[in-house]
Amino acid sequence: MRVLITGGAGFIGSHLCDRLLVDGHTVIAMDNLSTGSIDNIAHLAGRDDFAFIKHDVTNYIYVPGPLDAVLHLASLPSPVDYLEKPIQTLKVGALGTHKTLGLAKEKGCRFLLASTSEVYGDPQVHPQPESYWGHVNPVGPRGVYDESKRFAEAMAMAYHRYHRVETRIARIFNTYGPRMRLDDGRVVPNFVRQALLGQPLTIYGDGLQTRSFCYVSDLVSGVIRLLLSDEAEPVNLGNPEEYTIREFAEIVNALTGNQAGATFIDRSSLSERVEDDPKVRRPDIGKARARLEWEPTVGLREGLMRTIDHFRTRVPAR
Ligand code: UDP
Secondary structure (H helix, E strand, C coil), X not given: CEEEEECCCCHHHHXXXXXXXHCCCEEEEEECCCCCCHHHCHHHCCCCCEEEEECCCCCCCCCCCCCCEEEECCCCCCHHHHHHXXXXXXXXXXXXXXXXXXXXXXXXXXXXXXXXXXXXXXXXXXXXXXCCCCECCCCCCCHHHHHHHHHHHHHHHHHHHHHCCCEEEEEECCEECCCCXXXXXXXXXXXXXXXXXXXXXXXXXXXXXXXXCEEHHHHHHXXXXXXXXXXXXXXXXXXXXXXXXHHHHHHHHHHHCCCCCEEEXXXXXXXXXXXXXXXXXXXXXXXXXXXXXXXXCCCHHHHHHHHHHHHHCCCCCC
């Protein structure tokens, strides 16, 4: 296949580039490098089967030659990023999805949308199956991300139903691994960075909120299986092992040998950062198991050790 990956210089996007190249495909990575980094794909430079185009997908996209698939991963998925850049977040989810779908229609190729567990908002159903419609505050600070992805899903289904584009929707739950940005503000890079610096881990609120963490290689396998499947309706991709943020902090401290413990940060001092912060999150992956014959294989401790090893090379030594 000849595949375009938007957000190809990002965390998940760059891992997808690697995997598709290993599988023998030709990859074009597109990124405006607003949150992605050229470092993530520098090792691919000069290959005949790889190209990079610096472009903002909210503007008209031109890609010469045929394409077999467009994977739309361009996004600002970290709460810190989307609170800082709310309008870009809305634009890349809405306008960027429209442009990339238009490209897929023009090329007559398959399209995969990287959607999110955030479409479920602060869920009232637990764990979350694809049939749950969600509990989202459209006007809260997280609304810019959640609603742009909900719009993106609606747009993908409209192109599927009206234009017969072969669309796929991956609802991606918290994913972690090497190449996450150290400063992206999310719990994995924050805690690992703090632990490697011997600092207390910053637990927001009481730390009883839960998340389920999927290692990036598992996620990439799921995305590719979904792309190659005939499933047009959304499919959850994530690891159903669920931890409270407190438990997660203990695991990070144990794996890094950090003695500094954790500090609880009162929600009132975090302002918008934690407004509408989902209290629980765990994917129901029954559909992915049945339709894609996919499930994660990398446990949290194993994936965290690989992530910690990678972060050690980037955090200044104590
Ligand atoms: N969190 C935390 N300390 C941090 C960063 C995040 O306690 O330094 C919490 C955050 O409030 C949320 C969970 O960890 O409940 C996951 O946050 P993240 O930003 O990774 O992404 P989210 O899953 O909310 O999109």
